[in-house]
Amino acid sequence: MNLTELQRKLLATARANPPPETVPYAFEKRILARLAEAPAMDVWALWNRVLWRAAAPCVALCLTLSAWSYFAGTDAASPDVLAADLESAVLAPFDHLGDSL
């Protein structure tokens, strides 16, 4: 079968038969009724919009804080210093005991 001709013929068929412009009776009244019954403000839609708008700043803040803590952490204290601090804090009561004995 000649598919190119079939395609051309089918598109020509669609072109030759435009859809009707008929409108259901009093359709505009239905639209106006829908507009009248619609709430002035949809709270959930508003909440949804606010959440989406807040998403990007939250992600940016999260990334900034992560980067800051990562880089600041390596500069301020090395793992050795932190370990020594921890050890002296944990052993502080025993130092006191040692002095009294």
Added chain:
Amino acid sequence: MEDAGQNEGSTGTQRVKGSAAAREREGLPASGAPSAMAEGATGERPDGELIAGVLAGDTASFEPLVRKYQPRVFATARRYARRESEVEDIVQEVFLKAFRKLSGYRGDAPFEHWLMRLTVRTCYDFLRSHQRNREFTFTDLSEAETHWLDRFAVSPAEVSETEAAARELVAHVLEKLSPAARLVLTLLEIEDRPVKEIAALTGWSPTLVKVRAFRARAEMRKCLERLTREKKL
């Protein structure tokens, strides 16, 4: 797809304050107050005045706008939806959106263009949301459609393009296409719109329209290949 209302800008002060030419085209005089000359020959209120009324809080001014443009919106929606209930849902969605986004209409183009852009984008959204519901298979073709195809296989020149069977067949083939392919084929091949206009209607770039048109033709051809294979033609 981007929203037509968003593209039009959203500041209330911009509304219906485009160029003087656009205002006159809309029936709104350049100086501001509506004049008798701006009214249509039928005595109907011009679009600009109705839009200004709606924006001022007079919802009833929206009714003449709906009455005036609903035939075109219905015809466009019927290109993409077959069931009348779906068509009515699309048209209702278009007008509700138009009402909500009316403040974004700047008035630098006729209101009809703005509304048609909204219509096409709503139809595209409809196609995308219903693309999984396309349950029709080519084995479900009616006898009349199969007979039309048989006659086409024997003598392509003799089958008529105006037959109901041909109309049904093309509707079924278009239903099998992806939303983007269906939209671009409808606008380009069936409605004979230029690429630039399709780009404006859809929000796609002209290059994207051309690429999608090329793919759409290939998709339709593949669809027809499957059809003829299933029907053993």
